[in-house]
Amino acid sequence: MKTFGLGLVGCGGMGRSLAVSANQIGTLELDTNEKTDETSVAVKVISVCDTNPSLSKKLSQDIDSEMTKNYLDLLKDSRINAILIATPPFLHKSIAVDSAAAGKHVFTEKPMATSLLDCDHMIQAAQSNDVQLGVGLVCRFHAIHSKVRELVHSGQYGRPISMKVHRTGGPWPGEPGHWRMKREECGGFLMEVNAHEIDFIRWTLSLNDCDHITRIYASGGRYLQENSDYADLVFLNMTLSNGTTGFLHAGQVSAAGGYGGSVDCEQASIHFPNIWGANSAIEIRTFDSHSDTILAKDILIEPPVKAEIQAFVEAILGNRSVPVTGIDGRAATEIALAAYDSIDSGRAISLPL
Template identity: 45%
Template sequence: MASVTLGVIGCGGMGSDLARNAQKLEHANVAVVSDLDEKRARTLAEQVKSTYYLDYGALLARDDIDAVLIASPPFMHRQMTEAAADAGKHVFCEKPMAPTVADCDAMTQAVTEAGVKFQIGHVCRYHGTHGKVRELVASGAYGTPTTMIVWRIGGGWGDSHPNWRYKLAESGGTLMEVNAHEIDFMRYVCGDVANVSAIGGTYVQTRHDYPDVTLVSLQFTSGAVGFLQSGNASAIGGYGGRVDCTEGSIDFPAFWGGGATIDTKRFDGEREEIAIGDLDFETPVKAEIRAFVDAILDDTDTAITAADGRAIVEVARAAYRSIEEGGAVISLG
């Protein structure tokens, strides 16, 4: 069977994780990595037994590279995607797709006109808890969703993180840099979002130029409603949620961790418990790269599209706008 030769752009934590997992796939090979920081590039190249460049343009100029994995800061995603598409390379782009909807549209146009594959790294779709919750809802055993609530809160970035994380124009703020996963998960379960309203502010992480506490209300086109609690101002933190449906409920107070469970109950049944530790699933990062590689080899649509990436940015931008407008309801589409 054929294989896909990959180049990795961005050798930070996520780029390194992508490269190491891609190298474990039987039909993929990481031939080259690129980063402005030579130490990081050299370290990753040694780990995956590849070569490295400081200039990603040199990576794109190589004829043997079939596709790229982009794991740079979000504000660089557009220029790198456009350059990769122009070079005829398939593109896997880390979340968020870009900090603005306009950037997302430009990226979509670039890959469409070039005829290359494009996938967004909404990796939580491949996690056992997220996948199981979606499976339970999609089964119809609990009826149709009426309400979905998700919370993901924690502390700040810390002084060791680069400055771009503190800037909305470069990172997309917490709603995109972190909660792209949760917004995508809510869409994955409940469908497209019709309108958004939000309240929030900056209370602890004053270095940010965006809110460190955000409460977002979502109205889905299906009629279901959703609520997302996001923030970088919690000393204890938490990550969980629940889905209430017309015939029952699915509760997951913690997505992972020792003893974490998914609890389900129909109105006419007994409460049941699924141990998250018992779920059988592939390492999520490896699974998402496998899906990307398979789409290239089989010439099929990617699992998580540019439209999916754009939708998350649209929701997040609408939430920030709503906060600025005193909690106004912002219609999408």
């Protein structure tokens, strides 16, 4: 049986989630007419790496993998086919470029990078070395997110007109100087957290490959996150080339918090007041007062992190483009940067930057 080997860089919370989830994939069957040992592929994390050896040691013991102190060791390992990157965002570019140059496919956590220049270097490195570049915008694999997009793209409620999403909570804990307190290193919470919601809106309202976001207007500022250098409240309007409008309310100033939204289509509204939690559901309401409810627990999905890694690996094995590409990751970064520019200038910002 063949093995598709993975190497992990960054053994913090998200890195651990990626590694544990990847090892849960088990064996994949290649899409062929005959099933043999040659068409079965075992997915396994071969080795993990972190600058904090206690993290890499603990994770390697928990998942029965090897460990190393230097990610360059992973790139020399012929057993490793792809690198999973779960470091602070400002480190993504150098690891991704080195990995691609070594002939390794790359899966990087969001945000892809904190600058468009870094995103472009990553995309170019993957293209030049004929490897795939995937980005961890995992909400595409969550029950509510994926079902909302499916309903919108089915066309059964007419074309979408507008979409709004809110994701709010309290301030991050963090000392001055920590990477999560510096926009240059984490991208601010609009990248570090809300890359997911930006991508969700863009992914849902783009009805074909030609649709794209053309204009950004944002307002907000820093109110409670005193140790950071970026806005902790953002109201973001996105205008798409197909005439639809997306709106995101993102913030770290809410003690109540919440995560939900809605899509208004020509014939109905698709309402999802609580994306996560016991009461998570989608409510569909038409103009003639008809309503339907889809409970999240009735939407059959794989665990999202496992699903995103499996989709990444299956695309590589099947010689297809990965489902969430560097172009998708770059778009989320570009929109966040445009939002920051809009807040600072008080003007609408046209895309591309």
